[in-house]
Amino acid sequence: xxxxxxxxxxxxxxxxAKISAGIVGGYIVTSLVHIALALWLPNPKIVLATSIYxxxxxxxxxxxxxxxxxxxxxxxxxxxxxxxxxxxxxxxGKLNSPLI
Amino acid sequence: MSKRNYNVFxxxxxxxxxxxxxxLYIIFFAGSFALIKDEITAWEKGNTAEILAPEDIxxxxxxxxxxxxxxxxxxxxxxxxxxxxxxxxxxxxTDSQDTTVVNIPEKPTYFYADQETYKISEYYSFYSVGELLxxxxxxxxxxxxxxxxxxxxxxxxxxxIITGVIVHWKKMVSNFYVFRPKAKLKxxxxxxxxxxxxxxxxxxxxxxxxxxxxxMSIFVLLPANYVYNNNQDKLLEDIRPMMKTYPLEEKLDTxxxxxxxxxxxxxxxxxxxxxxxxxxxxxxxxxxxxxxGLLGSKEKFLGNGRVVYKMATNTIESEKSPYVNSYVEDxxxxxxxxxxxxxxxxxxxxxxxxxxLITCFVIISGVLIWLEARNKKNISAAKQLYNRxxxxxxxxxxxxxxxxxxxxxxxSKLLPRDLDASRQTxxxxxxxxxxxxxxxxxxxxxxxxxxxxxxxxxGSILGFLIPIINGLVSxxxxxxxxxxxxxxxxxxxxxxxxxxxxxxxxxxKLERKVxxxxxAKLVAEYQKTVLEQRKEQENQLETGEDQSKKIKFMRTKISxxxxxxxxxxxxxxxxxxxxxxxxxxxxxxxxxxxxxxxHHLYRIFFEGIAMLFCIATLEVSKQWFRLTSxxxxxxxxxxxxxxxxxxxxxEAKNISEILxxxxxxxxxxxxxxxxxxxxxEVV
Numbered sequence: 001x002x003x004x005x006x007x008x009x010x011x012x013x014x015x016x017a018k019i020s021a022g023i024v025g026g027y028i029v030t031s032l033v034h035i036a037l038a039l040w041l042p043n044p045k046i047v048l049a050t051s052i053y054x055x056x057x058x059x060x061x062x063x064x065x066x067x068x069x070x071x072x073x074x075x076x077x078x079x080x081x082x083x084x085x086x087x088x089x090x091x092x093g094k095l096n097s098p099l100i
Numbered sequence: 101m102s103k104r105n106y107n108v109f110x111x112x113x114x115x116x117x118x119x120x121x122x123x124l125y126i127i128f129f130a131g132s133f134a135l136i137k138d139e140i141t142a143w144e145k146g147n148t149a150e151i152l153a154p155e156d157i158x159x160x161x162x163x164x165x166x167x168x169x170x171x172x173x174x175x176x177x178x179x180x181x182x183x184x185x186x187x188x189x190x191x192x193x194t195d196s197q198d199t200t201v202v203n204i205p206e207k208p209t210y211f212y213a214d215q216e217t218y219k220i221s222e223y224y225s226f227y228s229v230g231e232l233l234x235x236x237x238x239x240x241x242x243x244x245x246x247x248x249x250x251x252x253x254x255x256x257x258x259x260x261i262i263t264g265v266i267v268h269w270k271k272m273v274s275n276f277y278v279f280r281p282k283a284k285l286k287x288x289x290x291x292x293x294x295x296x297x298x299x300x301x302x303x304x305x306x307x308x309x310x311x312x313x314x315x316m317s318i319f320v321l322l323p324a325n326y327v328y329n330n331n332q333d334k335l336l337e338d339i340r341p342m343m344k345t346y347p348l349e350e351k352l353d354t355x356x357x358x359x360x361x362x363x364x365x366x367x368x369x370x371x372x373x374x375x376x377x378x379x380x381x382x383x384x385x386x387x388x389x390x391x392x393g394l395l396g397s398k399e400k401f402l403g404n405g406r407v408v409y410k411m412a413t414n415t416i417e418s419e420k421s422p423y424v425n426s427y428v429e430d431x432x433x434x435x436x437x438x439x440x441x442x443x444x445x446x447x448x449x450x451x452x453x454x455x456x457l458i459t460c461f462v463i464i465s466g467v468l469i470w471l472e473a474r475n476k477k478n479i480s481a482a483k484q485l486y487n488r489x490x491x492x493x494x495x496x497x498x499x500x501x502x503x504x505x506x507x508x509x510x511x512s513k514l515l516p517r518d519l520d521a522s523r524q525t526x527x528x529x530x531x532x533x534x535x536x537x538x539x540x541x542x543x544x545x546x547x548x549x550x551x552x553x554x555x556x557x558x559g560s561i562l563g564f565l566i567p568i569i570n571g572l573v574s575x576x577x578x579x580x581x582x583x584x585x586x587x588x589x590x591x592x593x594x595x596x597x598x599x600x601x602x603x604x605x606x607x608x609k610l611e612r613k614v615x616x617x618x619x620a621k622l623v624a625e626y627q628k629t630v631l632e633q634r635k636e637q638e639n640q641l642e643t644g645e646d647q648s649k650k651i652k653f654m655r656t657k658i659s660x661x662x663x664x665x666x667x668x669x670x671x672x673x674x675x676x677x678x679x680x681x682x683x684x685x686x687x688x689x690x691x692x693x694x695x696x697x698x699h700h701l702y703r704i705f706f707e708g709i710a711m712l713f714c715i716a717t718l719e720v721s722k723q724w725f726r727l728t729s730x731x732x733x734x735x736x737x738x739x740x741x742x743x744x745x746x747x748x749x750x751e752a753k754n755i756s757e758i759l760x761x762x763x764x765x766x767x768x769x770x771x772x773x774x775x776x777x778x779x780x781e782v783v
Contacts (some may be wrong), residue, residue: 045339
């Protein structure tokens with residue numbers, strides 16, 4: 001029983017969009033989340049130590065999410081939007097409590 | 101979960117699993133041996149001396165020995181790892197912090213020191229088969245990119261685990277108890293895959309996550325570096341306190357007794373064993389003696405402590421008690437302990453080993469489900485043939501690892517000690533060439549049942565020979581080593597006896613479940629359909645004349661591609677000398693004015709043979725020639741792609757060379773594609 005192909009994406013561009021969003025976009029969002037948390041939570045050292053394993057778990061989860069969508073480019077949009085929000089959080093986080 | 105999502109996750113689980121399956125199998129199989137790599141080395145050396153305890157190391161003698169080798173120690177950090185089963189002390193030197201000396205030839209380096217004679221030997225001077233398997237389990241034999249390949253395999257493994265859990269979630273418990281050994285073959289694989297997958301799940305999850313970190317720590321460091329504004333020293337000091345460096349101050353005029361500090365550190369806490377010893381900023385007033393160690397694993401799982409003495413003033417610079425936990429330090433320690441399985445003695449390693457083999461089984465059964473699910477009447481003969489080939493290659497690569505590992509153990513034991521210098525080469529040839537030949541042999545048999553049966557039989561026979569040959573060569577018969585309590589040597593013999601017995605038992609239990617599918621019949625069927633299709637095409641579109649023109653054109657095209665490859669090699673050669681135009685000196689060491697023979701061979705190999713194919717394509721169109729062309733084109737293609745990647749790493753500045761290499765890669769791909777088309781053409 002291979003998966004029923006009527007549910008699967010066959011367009012190669014869509015496949016590319018989903019896979020790249022998962023691997024590249026997933027990593028960008030993951031690393032930005034960890035940077036933002038390190039800057040906003042009281043103890044950055046603990047966040048960074050935790051990131052040793054959470055980076056890969058969150059990355060793995062964000063690799064799966066794109067497959068829930070029908071349109072892969074929409075995922076890229078969502079991930080880039082999230083990255084923008086996180087980048088803002090990081091910018092103000094750095095102003096608010098610079099580590100060094 | 102909606103039907104769509106179920107099918108999508110099912111598909112991603114299948115695809116990600118199949119893509120990484122072979123690499124993952126190699127990682128787990130080699131990794132299971134890596135758990136006992138130190139014991140393997142001890143077994144190979146046959147040295148039954150006691151392991152030197154860290155507190156008994158004569159540091160003063162060790163330092164003298166290092167200096168006698170010509171290393172200037174002033175301003176460097178020395179890292180010392182006490183002897184393990186190999187009976188060697190590992191020493192690592194950083195580069196000097198002393199900036200007043202320009203042009204110091206002293207680069208970071210590492211080597212071993214013998215625990216009795218303190219004689220320095222190169223790290224690779226005794227290359228053990230344990231080391232080979234350990235390095236294979238993160239593809240270290242592929243320079244630079246190997247470890248990242250392993251890291252991404254681990255990441256996709258994590259992906260496959262999570263999607264697997266999602267797919268099986270609803271029926272996880274009920275399916276766990278389902279076992280239908282008498283049912284259709286696919287059911288047997290499915291039941292085994294889910295049940296063993298669930299048993300191994302926590303183990304596999306831990307391995308996926310820890311391996312990601314160990315292979316791809318760069319992805320953790322990038323964000324961390326950003327948080328620290330690229331101040332790496334501060335980052336290391338905060339997150340990995342053992343790595344703290346101390347600024348170099350003026351030179352000490354006296355030589356200090358290092359041994360006394362070790363004696364002090366050893367008495368600091370009870371049951372505290374040194375794991376790593378550092379002497380930092382050697383010879384300066386800021387010289388530090390640092391001991392990082394652990395409490396016994398029975399006492400505390402995470403009992404790491406540290407004491408740093410400022411040697412000039414004989415005071416404690418900083419300390420961390422092993423009885424007090426620190427989250428920041430313990431995370432990485434946990435990851436390492438979980439990955440290396442070194443917290444529960446031999447019993448835990450046995451459990452880890454069994455779980456690793458279970459994982460190997462889960463991977464293989466996954467491939468077999470994939471195969472069986474596609475072995476149906478309604479699938480076209482061409483697809484079936486393709487799937488069968490994939491299955492044969494995958495299983496041949498995976499299953500032949502067992503006999504070839506056993507063979508390499510025998511070879512490593514039979515190699516005399518005076519061949520130590522070429523040990524690595526010989527073991528590489530035995531392991532990798534042997535593996536390749538065995539894979540080709542099993543592939544040519546085209547029968548997974550035969551592959552399985554004979555890998556088990558040969559692995560088992562060779563496995564039984566291992567303790568016998570060890571006894572004959574070194575006199576360390578396993579009953580003797582057991583009686584003398586030389587457990588590291590005994591472990592390997594006992595381990596192989598058990599493994600070989602289990603393999604033999606399975607070998608006798610094996611029976612063919614389904615009748616052998618004749619390959620010739622499938623090929624005939626396939627050719628029939630292809631011929632039919634072609635006839636139809638011919639009738640519809642082209643007259644016979646056009647067809648023959650097309651074939652002739654294809655040969656011209658292939659010939660041009662070969663010519664482009666020849667030109668590419670020549671251009672690449674010229675670009676390699678590009679620096680000469682801009683006054684780079686071109687003096688090869690030991691040049692005599694004669695061209696060495698191997699350089700001729702090298703150029704014939706790359707340019708000459710490609711040229712030969714270019715000419716022959718115009719004249720020869722026999723099937724064997726087409727096949728040879730394909731094989732050679734694929735090998736060249738792999739080489740070109742590999743060369744392109746290494747050039748990016750090592751010669752990033754030579755842009756024109758990288759461009760030509762990229763183009764060569766493109767030509768190779770096009771060539772292989774056209775050749776594959778050509779092979780199908782009827783003459």
